[in-house]
Amino acid sequence: MHTYHTRRASRGHALRGVALAAVLASVTACDFSVTNPGPTADKFLTDTLSLVAQVNGVAFTLGDGMNYQVLHSAVAARELFPTGQSGQFGIEPRNWVGFLVTEEQGTPWNSLSRARWLSDQSIIRLKSVLGDAAFAKHPVAAQGLIWRGFTYRVLGEAMCVSIVDGGPATPSRDNLVRAESAFTAAIAVATAASAATTGATATTAANLVNAAYAGRAQVRVDLGDWTGAVSDAARVPTAYKYLMPYYSNVDEYGYNRTMWSSTAQSFYKATSVWGTWYAKYYDSSRDPRVAYTQTALTGAGAFPPVGRVPWWPQSKYLTQTAGVTLVSGREARLIEAEAALRNSDIATAMAKIDANRASAGAPVAARPATLADAWTLLKQERGIEFWLEGRRLADMRRWTASQTPGALDALEIPGATSYLEGQNTCFPVSREETNTNPNLTP
Amino acid sequence: MPQPPRLLVALSLLGFAPAILHAVPTPGQSLAVRYSDVAITRAAERSGRTARPERPAGVVRGRVVVEGTNAAVGNAQVQLGTRGAQSNDAGVFAFANVPAGTYTVQVRMIGFERFTRSVTVVDNQTTELTITLKRQSLSLDQIVVTGTPGAARRREVGNAISQIDVTSLAEVPASVDNLLQGKATGLTVTGNSGGVGGGASIRLRGNVSATQSNQPLIYVDGVRVKSDGFPKNTFPTGYAGNSDNTVYSPLNDIDPSDIDRVEVIKGPAATTLYGTEAASGVIQIFTKRGQAGASRWTFQTDQSMSQTPKFGPTQGFEGKDLVIPDKEVNPYGTVDYLYLDPWLRTGYKHKYVLSLDGGRDDAKYFVSGATTNETGVLPLDKATQSSVRGNLSVMPRKDLTVQWNTSFSTNNLTKTPAGGTAAGLTLNASRRDRNYFGSADPAQIGRVLDFQLTSRIDHLVTGGTLQYQPKENFSTRLILGYDLAAQETRNYMPYGFATVPKGQISDGRYSSRTTTADYAATWSHALFRDLRSSLSGGAQAIAVDQVNVAAGSRDFPGPGEQTVSNGALSLGVEDRSRVINAGLFVQDVLDYKNRYFLTLGARFDGNSAFGQSLGLQMYPKVSGSYVVSDESFWPKSLGTMKLRAAYGQSGRAPGAFDAVRTWSSYSWGGVAAFIPRNLGNDELGPERTSEIESGFETSTLGGRLNVDFTWYQRTTKDALFAVSQAPSEGLWASQLENVGKLRSDGVELGVNATLIQRPHFGWDAGFTYSTNHSKVLSLGGAAPFTIGNNGWVVEGSPVPVIRGFCVANPTEFATPVRQANCNSGPNTPTRTITGTSSFTLPGDFSLSTRGEYQGGAFAYSLLDGEAIVRGIRWPSCFNAYPAIDSGDLSTVPASIRARCMSAFANRDYAIFPLDFFRLRDLTLRRSFPLKMGGASSAQVSVSGQNLFWWKKAKDSLIDPETSGGFNNQSGMAQQVRSVGGSIPIPRTFLMSVRLTY
Numbered sequence A: 001m002h003t004y005h006t007r008r009a010s011r012g013h014a015l016r017g018v019a020l021a022a023v024l025a026s027v028t029a030c031d032f033s034v035t036n037p038g039p040t041a042d043k044f045l046t047d048t049l050s051l052v053a054q055v056n057g058v059a060f061t062l063g064d065g066m067n068y069q070v071l072h073s074a075v076a077a078r079e080l081f082p083t084g085q086s087g088q089f090g091i092e093p094r095n096w097v098g099f100l101v102t103e104e105q106g107t108p109w110n111s112l113s114r115a116r117w118l119s120d121q122s123i124i125r126l127k128s129v130l131g132d133a134a135f136a137k138h139p140v141a142a143q144g145l146i147w148r149g150f151t152y153r154v155l156g157e158a159m160c161v162s163i164v165d166g167g168p169a170t171p172s173r174d175n176l177v178r179a180e181s182a183f184t185a186a187i188a189v190a191t192a193a194s195a196a197t198t199g200a201t202a203t204t205a206a207n208l209v210n211a212a213y214a215g216r217a218q219v220r221v222d223l224g225d226w227t228g229a230v231s232d233a234a235r236v237p238t239a240y241k242y243l244m245p246y247y248s249n250v251d252e253y254g255y256n257r258t259m260w261s262s263t264a265q266s267f268y269k270a271t272s273v274w275g276t277w278y279a280k281y282y283d284s285s286r287d288p289r290v291a292y293t294q295t296a297l298t299g300a301g302a303f304p305p306v307g308r309v310p311w312w313p314q315s316k317y318l319t320q321t322a323g324v325t326l327v328s329g330r331e332a333r334l335i336e337a338e339a340a341l342r343n344s345d346i347a348t349a350m351a352k353i354d355a356n357r358a359s360a361g362a363p364v365a366a367r368p369a370t371l372a373d374a375w376t377l378l379k380q381e382r383g384i385e386f387w388l389e390g391r392r393l394a395d396m397r398r399w400t401a402s403q404t405p406g407a408l409d410a411l412e413i414p415g416a417t418s419y420l421e422g423q424n425t426c427f428p429v430s431r432e433e434t435n436t437n438p439n440l441t442p
Numbered sequence B: 001m002p003q004p005p006r007l008l009v010a011l012s013l014l015g016f017a018p019a020i021l022h023a024v025p026t027p028g029q030s031l032a033v034r035y036s037d038v039a040i041t042r043a044a045e046r047s048g049r050t051a052r053p054e055r056p057a058g059v060v061r062g063r064v065v066v067e068g069t070n071a072a073v074g075n076a077q078v079q080l081g082t083r084g085a086q087s088n089d090a091g092v093f094a095f096a097n098v099p100a101g102t103y104t105v106q107v108r109m110i111g112f113e114r115f116t117r118s119v120t121v122v123d124n125q126t127t128e129l130t131i132t133l134k135r136q137s138l139s140l141d142q143i144v145v146t147g148t149p150g151a152a153r154r155r156e157v158g159n160a161i162s163q164i165d166v167t168s169l170a171e172v173p174a175s176v177d178n179l180l181q182g183k184a185t186g187l188t189v190t191g192n193s194g195g196v197g198g199g200a201s202i203r204l205r206g207n208v209s210a211t212q213s214n215q216p217l218i219y220v221d222g223v224r225v226k227s228d229g230f231p232k233n234t235f236p237t238g239y240a241g242n243s244d245n246t247v248y249s250p251l252n253d254i255d256p257s258d259i260d261r262v263e264v265i266k267g268p269a270a271t272t273l274y275g276t277e278a279a280s281g282v283i284q285i286f287t288k289r290g291q292a293g294a295s296r297w298t299f300q301t302d303q304s305m306s307q308t309p310k311f312g313p314t315q316g317f318e319g320k321d322l323v324i325p326d327k328e329v330n331p332y333g334t335v336d337y338l339y340l341d342p343w344l345r346t347g348y349k350h351k352y353v354l355s356l357d358g359g360r361d362d363a364k365y366f367v368s369g370a371t372t373n374e375t376g377v378l379p380l381d382k383a384t385q386s387s388v389r390g391n392l393s394v395m396p397r398k399d400l401t402v403q404w405n406t407s408f409s410t411n412n413l414t415k416t417p418a419g420g421t422a423a424g425l426t427l428n429a430s431r432r433d434r435n436y437f438g439s440a441d442p443a444q445i446g447r448v449l450d451f452q453l454t455s456r457i458d459h460l461v462t463g464g465t466l467q468y469q470p471k472e473n474f475s476t477r478l479i480l481g482y483d484l485a486a487q488e489t490r491n492y493m494p495y496g497f498a499t500v501p502k503g504q505i506s507d508g509r510y511s512s513r514t515t516t517a518d519y520a521a522t523w524s525h526a527l528f529r530d531l532r533s534s535l536s537g538g539a540q541a542i543a544v545d546q547v548n549v550a551a552g553s554r555d556f557p558g559p560g561e562q563t564v565s566n567g568a569l570s571l572g573v574e575d576r577s578r579v580i581n582a583g584l585f586v587q588d589v590l591d592y593k594n595r596y597f598l599t600l601g602a603r604f605d606g607n608s609a610f611g612q613s614l615g616l617q618m619y620p621k622v623s624g625s626y627v628v629s630d631e632s633f634w635p636k637s638l639g640t641m642k643l644r645a646a647y648g649q650s651g652r653a654p655g656a657f658d659a660v661r662t663w664s665s666y667s668w669g670g671v672a673a674f675i676p677r678n679l680g681n682d683e684l685g686p687e688r689t690s691e692i693e694s695g696f697e698t699s700t701l702g703g704r705l706n707v708d709f710t711w712y713q714r715t716t717k718d719a720l721f722a723v724s725q726a727p728s729e730g731l732w733a734s735q736l737e738n739v740g741k742l743r744s745d746g747v748e749l750g751v752n753a754t755l756i757q758r759p760h761f762g763w764d765a766g767f768t769y770s771t772n773h774s775k776v777l778s779l780g781g782a783a784p785f786t787i788g789n790n791g792w793v794v795e796g797s798p799v800p801v802i803r804g805f806c807v808a809n810p811t812e813f814a815t816p817v818r819q820a821n822c823n824s825g826p827n828t829p830t831r832t833i834t835g836t837s838s839f840t841l842p843g844d845f846s847l848s849t850r851g852e853y854q855g856g857a858f859a860y861s862l863l864d865g866e867a868i869v870r871g872i873r874w875p876s877c878f879n880a881y882p883a884i885d886s887g888d889l890s891t892v893p894a895s896i897r898a899r900c901m902s903a904f905a906n907r908d909y910a911i912f913p914l915d916f917f918r919l920r921d922l923t924l925r926r927s928f929p930l931k932m933g934g935a936s937s938a939q940v941s942v943s944g945q946n947l948f949w950w951k952k953a954k955d956s957l958i959d960p961e962t963s964g965g966f967n968n969q970s971g972m973a974q975q976v977r978s979v980g981g982s983i984p985i986p987r988t989f990l991m992s993v994r995l996t997y
Helices: A004-028 A042-047 A048-076 A104-132 A138-159 A173-196 A199-221 A226-233 A277-285 A329-342 A346-360 A369-386 A392-402 A431-436 B043-047 B177-181 B268-277 B427-429 B442-450 B864-869 B883-886 B894-900
Strands: A241-242 A326-327 B056-067 B077-080 B085-086 B090-099 B101-108 B116-120 B125-132 B162-165 B187-190 B201-204 B216-219 B223-225 B257-263 B284-286 B293-307 B349-360 B363-373 B381-396 B400-415 B452-471 B476-491 B504-526 B529-555 B569-592 B598-607 B617-626 B639-650 B663-670 B671-678 B687-700 B705-723 B737-759 B761-771 B773-778 B786-790 B792-793 B799-809 B816-827 B831-841 B845-856 B859-862 B912-913 B918-927 B937-945 B949-951 B987-996
Touching: A042 A104, A042 B663, A048 A104, A048 A138, A048 A241, A048 A326, A048 B671, A104 A138, A104 A431, A104 B671, A138 A173, A138 A199, A138 A392, A138 B773, A173 A199, A199 A226, A199 A241, A199 A326, A199 A329, A199 A392, A226 B201, A277 A369, A326 A329, A329 A346, A329 A369, A329 B400, A346 B918, A369 A392, A431 B043, B056 B077, B056 B101, B056 B116, B077 B090, B085 B293, B085 B687, B101 B125, B116 B125, B177 B187, B177 B257, B223 B452, B223 B504, B268 B284, B268 B569, B268 B598, B268 B617, B268 B639, B268 B687, B427 B442, B427 B864, B598 B831, B671 B987, B687 B737, B705 B786, B799 B859, B799 B894, B816 B859, B816 B912, B883 B894
Parallel strands: B056 B125, B216 B284, B223 B476
Antiparallel strands: A241 A326, B056 B090, B077 B085, B077 B101, B101 B116, B162 B257, B187 B201, B216 B223, B257 B284, B293 B349, B293 B987, B349 B363, B363 B381, B381 B400, B400 B452, B452 B476, B476 B504, B504 B529, B529 B569, B569 B598, B598 B617, B617 B639, B639 B687, B663 B671, B687 B705, B705 B737, B737 B761, B737 B773, B761 B831, B786 B792, B792 B799, B799 B816, B831 B845, B845 B918, B859 B912, B918 B937, B918 B949, B937 B987
């Protein structure tokens, strides 16, 4: 049995123990403030010095989205033939036979949607930080508007519907309308920025004016505004090009995906020019725009109806950094040629095509005998000019909608020759969007 | 007869504390305590005299054996008066220079009743003793530490707790993962890889979180150590599959021969006092700390060889025996080994351990060193490990005990590229001529072996415990610990390598520093007659600092040994994070008549990863136990019975950056580009798991039948779910939000029985049966979401459920109709059964065996799925190919068309059941004394591990116990297990020799 004294002493020890525990607690348990380095806190993005990086982020994500959209649409349009490689830098099985289905095609929608959201946000933040007056003539603002225009143009041409900020799905044409608006704004801001600055900055801004006119010409074609399109196209020199750049750091996801998915350097060998109309055309013409190389190898995996597919890699993009043309003066000439054919003016159309070919170093095209032949030639010409640039499916959709004359080759439309079981001409909404957007039905 | 005073000593306070310390003896007392008791016995009273050195003196020798079979009992603690010793593997102990007199001999060993008797020592004579221990699997006065504020007798504890006495294991564990496998109910240890160096996934009662780590917390001697795996050895950016499939576990830096015992508590009902991060359970490892007595040398060597068992499919997808058409025969390999035959080899492992322990009552030590050299069954697999340990325990004052334990290990790993990569051996070999080389020729495929994957892992664990006990009923304890786990990785494809012709390299440095500060005090006092209280309080702080720095480059100028500096293109990656978790706890144990116990407690926690608007979190606990067999009405013949029930809460904290809205920066053509990263959530807090469990422990039939049963149910509220954001709103990474509610329940039954107990022959058998069924009760309005590898979190389904497309018309002879969102089942086993059997044989031989079955889980098989969608001709389809090739599909059902024809194929069709059985261990052992003086002995073990296996999915190429993936989540790092290109767990033949002197 404890004595009273012992108990009191024990309690004293207990109190000291509790006191020590409390001290320790005050030291350890209450200080949880930890600042970890690395990711940038949102509050720093309102700094003027952060604006360029935000605009760059739009281009980065647009390039990322295009990387998938260009490659996957190239297989569906039979600009390239699948070898059986799927997964890593590969093509998925439904895509092999012409379908762009939700379960396989989430990345193009997701990446391009991110680029769109970023492009809108960057403009909002630019206006907020710079003020309206400065924004109207700021070179970074001009660049931001250019990326916004191309983002909406790519979405408008590639996607089946348009969705903005978790809203309802509307016709993809809405993207094109926004693209036209962005390019119109870009023309004004880039022109003002060119006038307000000097040296390289002014030159860059002036270059953006061309890009804006050329981009607006593209979307006006898609919107059916041929007068406007021709007017804008006329402002673009034939030699002009504006590229989506890809940069060669060590991360292969940043590379030009069309190149990296099928090159001896990467080992994936996911696509081949074998089995496409472009191989046939190149063999007869040596047109540098559709160059490829024949090898004795076969692709990775197998495409069951064929078995192991001969691997003939494309030679348009030979390096990881090869840029993808967003708009060019040569396209402007083809817009003018198509506008002429719409007026049954074969001579003007051929002159424009000749100008295009001369600029590209391609042989002169044979003269078409009929208007239909001229349309066939023009359709081939756009296929050649935009080969592996992610444009073919939109053209197919547009021509089908407008019931233009002229035929596509059997190798690029569904049938036994092409091994295409069908052909989706636009990308679906991703499952991620369907599952999270309250305006959509999962 | 006067009873020796039994003082309940608050030993090595706190559940986070290291192992049992010797209590502080007062003058004239000796501590006669190890595992099974905490009594301080007055040696002088027992012996009737004070032992003083006198000349001449006598010798006491003896042997400790099991009652009935007379089998030797090694590692039993023998106390002769104030002197201590430990029986060797032959059960032999000895005391020299014992002054004449009468002494009390006490012998203690986990699982046996304490033995006490008197012995008279006569000068110049040797006193021989045979000490027979009686089995007692359920010892209610056994001390447990984990989950309590200090130490507690088992009778007081209201929750289930498992103890693994490593020193008495019949097996020779190859690693800590191996040691834990199948040793406790509710504990699932999944091997993950047949390659060297792979860490195992450990789950206690299945998954508790859908998004956070489910690996339990690991403590070593009271010090928190890293429990999750090291980062995968892969390039710092881009495709993470360019590697092997393994992730190294820091747990395997601990040499099993250094371990004395392990305690396992399985859920929040037991782990409340550990706070926010303990919802997945706690495993505490106690290392050896030496015995008072003469110095004892122990040398052990383990020599083993490993071989890969056949693992190819034995059935086609339609369930018929596999027929291999002539055109599918590969001259270089067989279906049995997935065409890997040319590369598989016999692996060898050579391990040597030397340890020394001894000391006095007031100063004990244990030092050891071990070295291991291993070659795996894959051609490049190689591992070396060296480790040293020093444990010291001193009592500078009668009321003060200081312990310091330090271990350091260094490991070097060389791995074969066997992951899901174009540069992978398994992937290319299995695809034969439809691989990335377009050739099945080993000379071509073997080019991947130029890919060099090397790692070095250094691991330091050091920590001290200071225990101050100024009064019998008051004690305090302070633990300070530091765990440094560092990994250096090198991932090198030389110039001219098949998949990257100009070569690439990366060097990674990763370190995890965990600092532990832990204080507790316990005050025991009588409230009323027969009612005592043990009031405890304390504070704990854990800081985890992680740094991951890597550099990579590619495009070398030419051949030669390269470094990152030599690549034309280079990049660097740096990630740093610091997370602090700290809290207070208070607990009171009310003890009525030493058989009714009620425990009330709470933990108050803060964490730096919580949202700014979130304050301290409180986790309550309450538990009770009732030793019904101590009641007068309880018939002695029914043995011992304890009823118990517990309720408690614990949590899991979000990640370091989850609460903050942040942007990532990428290099884009030499300039920076911002990309949305984390949406942020100011109110983000821990997920809170409540658990209720109840059960009983009983020992009857004279200790020959022991049963331990537990039922549990746990509910996680505020579950952290990765709520996806609409891509059209910026494609932020999925944001963790406290929105979900999960539930899981199950039963755990452990039975051990002594079936035959005769001189020189005995048979003990046991089995465990554990179930775990989980369900998502609510998604809190969030949409179903995937956490990777076909694992989905869906309301009403297991956590996670393996989901994917399936064929809606499998038996129809028609084109497959694809159906979305088909649930296969859970990803973790719903039932685990282990069986053990051990025989004591004449001649001091023993034979033991252990098998384990896991069932009810499903997973995606990466190797099957990725091959079939690529048009690879796959063994499971061999039976169907003749019809498919002929174009006549009239006899091919939709399910086969979907799985064998890439036109219809989908990866999700490669989801398989993971049910399997493995004969984990079969060991024959003999212990015998050596004529080298003292208590020297030898123990020789011959064992086979994984000699037999069975799997339910006979049409798959996989080993259900392995895992792998294309991304960073491989091996034990996988939140959702998928089965990848890992080769199966090999069968191993081992011989172990242990000499003690």
